[in-house]
Amino acid sequence: MERRDFDVIVVGAGPAGSAAAMVTAQGGAKVALLERGLYAGSKNLSGAGLYDTAMLERLYPNFHVEAPIERYVTRKMLGFITPDQLMSISYQDDKKALAPYEGYTVLRPQLDMWLAEKAVKAGAYLFTQSVVTDVIKENGAVKGVIVNDNEKLYAPVVIAADGVNSFLAKAAGMQKEFHPHQMSLGVKEVISLSRQTIEERFQLKGNEGVAFELVGSVSGFANGGGFIYTHKDCISIGLVAQLSSLQASGHTPYQLMDDFKQHPAIVPMIAGGVTREYGGHLIPEGGYDCFSKLSDAGIMVTGDAAGMVLVTGYLLLGINYAIESGALAAQNALNALAANDFSKASMAGYNKLLNESGILPTFKKFRKAPVNVVNNVHLQNNYADLICNIMHNLYDVGNKPIPKVLPMAKGVLKESELSMGDVVKDVMKIGGALLW
Numbered sequence: 001m002e003r004r005d006f007d008v009i010v011v012g013a014g015p016a017g018s019a020a021a022m023v024t025a026q027g028g029a030k031v032a033l034l035e036r037g038l039y040a041g042s043k044n045l046s047g048a049g050l051y052d053t054a055m056l057e058r059l060y061p062n063f064h065v066e067a068p069i070e071r072y073v074t075r076k077m078l079g080f081i082t083p084d085q086l087m088s089i090s091y092q093d094d095k096k097a098l099a100p101y102e103g104y105t106v107l108r109p110q111l112d113m114w115l116a117e118k119a120v121k122a123g124a125y126l127f128t129q130s131v132v133t134d135v136i137k138e139n140g141a142v143k144g145v146i147v148n149d150n151e152k153l154y155a156p157v158v159i160a161a162d163g164v165n166s167f168l169a170k171a172a173g174m175q176k177e178f179h180p181h182q183m184s185l186g187v188k189e190v191i192s193l194s195r196q197t198i199e200e201r202f203q204l205k206g207n208e209g210v211a212f213e214l215v216g217s218v219s220g221f222a223n224g225g226g227f228i229y230t231h232k233d234c235i236s237i238g239l240v241a242q243l244s245s246l247q248a249s250g251h252t253p254y255q256l257m258d259d260f261k262q263h264p265a266i267v268p269m270i271a272g273g274v275t276r277e278y279g280g281h282l283i284p285e286g287g288y289d290c291f292s293k294l295s296d297a298g299i300m301v302t303g304d305a306a307g308m309v310l311v312t313g314y315l316l317l318g319i320n321y322a323i324e325s326g327a328l329a330a331q332n333a334l335n336a337l338a339a340n341d342f343s344k345a346s347m348a349g350y351n352k353l354l355n356e357s358g359i360l361p362t363f364k365k366f367r368k369a370p371v372n373v374v375n376n377v378h379l380q381n382n383y384a385d386l387i388c389n390i391m392h393n394l395y396d397v398g399n400k401p402i403p404k405v406l407p408m409a410k411g412v413l414k415e416s417e418l419s420m421g422d423v424v425k426d427v428m429k430i431g432g433a434l435l436w
């Protein structure tokens with residue numbers, strides 16, 4: 001008889017791993033949740049906006065009351081930024097202020113600890129300071145893992161939830177090395193401010209919150225963007241930049257963060273604040289075309305480990321897909337345990353569940369967004385300038401006679417680094433990725 005220490009081993013106690021461990025344990029399986037950090041969430045970092053509240057309520061009944069939510073996102077803002085201009089679009093929706101709300105701002109250490117606690121309460125065994133250093137493979141199937149270089153743990157199902165650049169997916173032969181153009185570096189700072197100051201500066205009442213995404217000079221000449229999220233008594237401010245173009249730009253992320261924080265439109269938002277945390281983390285932004293193989297005999301790959309971060313230019317969604325994919329892998333693990341079948345075909349039930357849930361169709365639909373939008377050099381560097389300069393001219397009544405809008409915009413375009421041909425090509429590219 002094969003050795004079996006656990007029914008399921010989940011590697012990584014981030015959102016994906018804790019959700020996977022909770023659902024498998026709820027289904028009666030004996031589950032080990034292995035985390036390399038001192039505690040769940042100790043090494044994790046996000047913006048962080050958390051969306052798809054219907055899915056969260058389904059998995060965690062009463063999530064909006066019990067989870068460590070900071071604020072409800074009632075206002076979304078999109079900004080185009082140059083070194084001395086900011087043009088922003090603000091969308092306020094009071095429907096979002098009604099429970100269970102449409103999105104939350106969260107702080108990852110608190111959220112991750114809460115999610116891990118849910119897994120433990122369901123019966124999973126959480127082992128911290130446990131680094132998975134290899135997979136055990138026999139006859140082409142994953143049969144377990146090696147922990148801290150020496151301890152062998154066996155289970156017929158292993159769920160890889162070890163985050164971006166997944167060691168497990170690579171060790172199991174399911175993911176190739178990433179190229180720097182498929183990966184972005186996110187850096188962020190948490191700045192303490194009083195609750196009252198935040199509410200006054202961002203015109204919020206009660207637990208309302210803002211999620212502000214910015215594009216343009218914020219990432220230097222690297223492809224990327226910036227973000228600001230309001231929490232109860234602090235603000236998350238950060239930027240994301242594609243690794244290859246960051247390297248080519250010659251900027252350091254720290255210098256870009258300093259420039260961002262000193263922007264004339266940003267200074268008043270954070271003035272008087274005290275930095276509480278500072279960190280950096282990679283984000284797999286390649287989309288569907290950079291996904292790892294999702295399942296194989298004895299193993300399934302979830303969340304960032306699989307590459308499930310959707311970035312469209314106006315959305316950056318990873319935590320919700322991590323939680324949902326973890327739960328779906330768990331559901332499939334329970335099916336496999338019931339059938340006592342851990343073959344490649346049985347594990348592929350996970351791919352089917354991802355398809356039925358709408359996750360795979362969404363990623364497939366937006367598969368061109370990483371190249372055509374997120375890493376579109378013009379969009380990242382020139383359109384923010386163009387839009388801000390059009391706004392500048394729109395309100396410049398010193399121009400006599402005042403021009404009508406279209407000839408004025410044509411004049412601004414002519415003085416920019418973009419040609420009409422570039423604009424037409426970009427409309428087709430961006431349209432193909434996002435609009436049709």
Ligand SMILES: Cc1cc2nc3c(=O)[nH]c(=O)nc-3n(C[C@H](O)[C@H](O)[C@H](O)COP(=O)(O)OP(=O)(O)OC[C@H]3O[C@@H](n4cnc5c(N)ncnc54)[C@H](O)[C@@H]3O)c2cc1C
Pocket residue numbers: 011012013014015016017034035036037040041042043044045046047048049050051130131132133161162163164167185186187188238239240280281282283302303304305308309316317318319320322
């Ligand atoms: C700056 C930034 C901003 C972001 N903003 C947002 C946002 O606003 N909204 C959003 O939805 N997403 C956002 N994301 C993306 C989001 O953070 C990820 O998609 C999400 O954390 C993925 O969850 P996960 O569980 O798959 O991986 P992770 O959260 O990375 O968890 C992986 C876990 O595995 C552990 N681990 C790794 N290797 C091993 C090993 N060998 N052995 C044992 N344990 C291991 C790690 O310590 C970690 O706890 C952002 C990311 C960054 C970097």
